Amino acid sequence: MTETENDLVLSRTYDAPRAAIWRCWTEPELLMQWFCPKPWFVSEARMDLRSGGEFFTRMNGPDGESFGNAGVFLEIVPGEKLVFTDAFTPGWRPSGRPFMCAEVVLKDAPGGKTDYLARAMHWSAEAKQEHEAMGFHDGWGKAGEQLEALAQSL
């Protein structure tokens, strides 16, 4: 595991099979159910699962907040690894402000569980600090618990 100073990492073992967690990450109708910590929610998700394909989500808050997150996938290893970034929109168009590249890595763990690694790699120390201040650890942690519960139910 490469650890660098501009990374934020969530590492957990979830009590759900790897295939179910993969489905929750790659099927839009499932992703929408866990991707935001409640009471926030996702109202749109578009996932074109190939390198350069669109990854768009719209996150909404309880007070009417609404944020679209545009990006693309960079790498997909089915069942194992997903990499995406907001640095591009489809067609490899540079986006306004490259903020992060994220990778999600799944590995089988004993007892039908899954080792889950989510890494957010930032272009600058400022972006990392901003992400921490936005609540990376708490937010990705809570969303991960929602992911685990949904995967268990499949």
Added chain:
Amino acid sequence: MTETENDLVLSRTYDAPRAAIWRCWTEPELLMQWFCPKPWFVSEARMDLRSGGEFFTRMNGPDGESFGNAGVFLEIVPGEKLVFTDAFTPGWRPSGRPFMCAEVVLKDAPGGKTDYLARAMHWSAEAKQEHEAMGFHDGWGKAGEQLEALAQSL
């Protein structure tokens, strides 16, 4: 052709076959012969021709200047299209300052010639202006002539 305000584009028809131009772009020992306008020269070229694979060149000037350019390929369509960027180093590590994403598109033209499109897409108007001031049009144009001559000789 999508044209946006932060792009710089070189569009030419070269009198050389598409397959030869593709070789000049993708074989390091050939790339080194044309990639810099003389008297500048390339002393190192590493090309791992897959999405996320390394694209590194070192450019050297007549007065001892030496600049390493690190990046990765994003998309490769053999014989037709090559996309690369300096926004990442291998492992999808965000690089210090994302400057540009470039695409090279080759199409057959009548008479065994090749329509050649090289597009540099920048993350900001400042980066585009900087690239223009560095001599994009003259530099990419001269390098392209060297590419054409090398491809004719293959």
